[in-house]
Amino acid sequence: MKKIKTLSYILFVFVASVLFFATFTATLIWGKFSFEQALIHTNTTGVPKVLVYKMLAGALLPSLVLLSLASFYKKSRRIILLLSVIGLIWSAYKTSVVQYVLNNFQETEIYKNEYVYPLKTTFQFPAQKRNLIVLYMESFEDLPYLKEIEALPDGVSFDGFWQLPDSSYTISAMVQGFCAIPYIVKPAQNFESMQNFLSKAVCYPEILQNNGYETSFLKAFELDFTRTGTFLKLHGFNEAIGKETLDESYPTFVPKSSWGLADRDLYEIAKKKITDLSKQKKPFLFAMLTLDTHFPMEYLDEKCANQFHDERDVNICADQMAADFVRWIQGQDFYENTTVVVLGDHPSYLSEDENRQIFNRFFNMAPENLVKPHQWTTLDIAPTILNAIGVKMPENAFGLGRSIFAEKPTLLERYGKPLGREIRKSSPEYAHFEEKSIKNNPLYKPYPVWGENIVSAEKLSKFATFFKEVMGVFYLDTLSFTLPEVSTQTLILDFDFQIMFTAKDKKEIKIFANGTEIASKVYSAFEKQPFHIQAKIPANVVKDKKLLLEIKSDALGFTPVASGIGLINFSIDPD
16 A cells, blocks of 8 residues: 555656646747647647757656655655645646636537627628738737838738737637637547538638639648648638648758748749739639748748847848738739738737737728727637628628728627637537538549559648658548549559557458448557558449548547558559
8 A cells, every 4th residue: 555655646746747847848938838739739740859859858857857856755755745736736827727627617608699600691792803812920910120011002900909818829810810719629539530620610711712712821831730731621722732742842942940941932932822823713812821930949031130139030031021022912913903911820929918919911902991990809800801802791790700890899899808718618609610520521632643652741631631640651541532534443452551559459440432341451569560451442332533532440549640540652553
């Protein structure tokens, strides 16, 4: 019994100290850091290794020291135990974990009373639909020494911004800006849940897409980071380009940081994408997210001055490059019918002042819009942008957002700052957004040619709704293709793969083609990997050249990797 008590004590001290030092290190690296932010980062890749190493070192090394003290200095156990409890309480306070738990047990009627359903809304577009370019600038605030963008003609900005709680990281701010709802993070346990990113919510890119817009998104770092690619593909973007594709498609642009491409190179790629979009006979939405100002690994472009020797130089440089980009747009033939919006995704991590403003500037709006003074949040961006391109809607409302061009007050003006807590409480309406109605969201992109291996980040992004790279291997559970030609014969599926065994040493893998089981086998953790499968797909299974492959396992899995397979080689051939 004494040994059990000692082991329990040591285990508690170690766990408490790891949580304390991990929280302390995270706040040093990221500034304000919430439990929800930690949740989403546990199911993502793309965090620079140097930050991962800092987190591990900051959490484990001092914890091991404290563990040694707890083991050898028995007289200090009460003091160490008290410090461990205090550390846990501090960690819970700093990450707002108690508030997160309380929100799950409190209900709100704000969605029932205030949420305006986009699918039930009539959107009236102008006779000539306007193009829309949205430039999201990482952690970009409205600071007095930033003058370049504001000096450009034809632009207006809005004061009165207030940052909602738990929106200090990019994916949360983008969900609010695109969809006019908060992003309330839940632990994702398998590929199905990872593929359903608020699948029943409707965002303004979907409205544009459904009204004939060609839509494209560009970012410098990995789409899998915070599941950005999944969100974009589900909510209105025909094309989402990230580091995975950029590394292969633009090898001449060398990443300048651990995150991905520098802004100067990204702007050049953006110009090419926008030029291509403008040549189509359709209106377009192009959105992009910059990188250089991403704390804590800001990058000062080599062509910019190092005047202050701190983050101000990076911000001034970002301001200059963004202004050059907008000037380029203003000089193009399509600009006359194009609205440009420049937004900071969220304020910088470097300060917790509640009065900070995200940078915002609207250029060349539809002429009927007049700026009204409002107190507003990122929830109000969606209807404001729709108004800016000349779209009219009842009450100028979208989701929980209210247009800043409208006379009626925003929800922040009506509810005050308690709005931030109210929208994060539980509600059946919000739970509806999270319903897993999309088990698979097939992409059905053309398979290149018979027999070609499609295992690379760029190719898999065309055929897999979600995949996760671990140690150079791509784990997934769904692939969809449009085949090269109508096949009247049996197809041969041939691939090598790895399995990650977790709770048990055996795992059954079943392969389904358009719902028909074509292969099934039990694999053991003691067998040599990689495994190999060659399976026949009967001719009558493939219809209209569409092929949906599903890999199912009997693993419960606490991560997506546990319930999928890791592809190494994959090809399809006629028999």
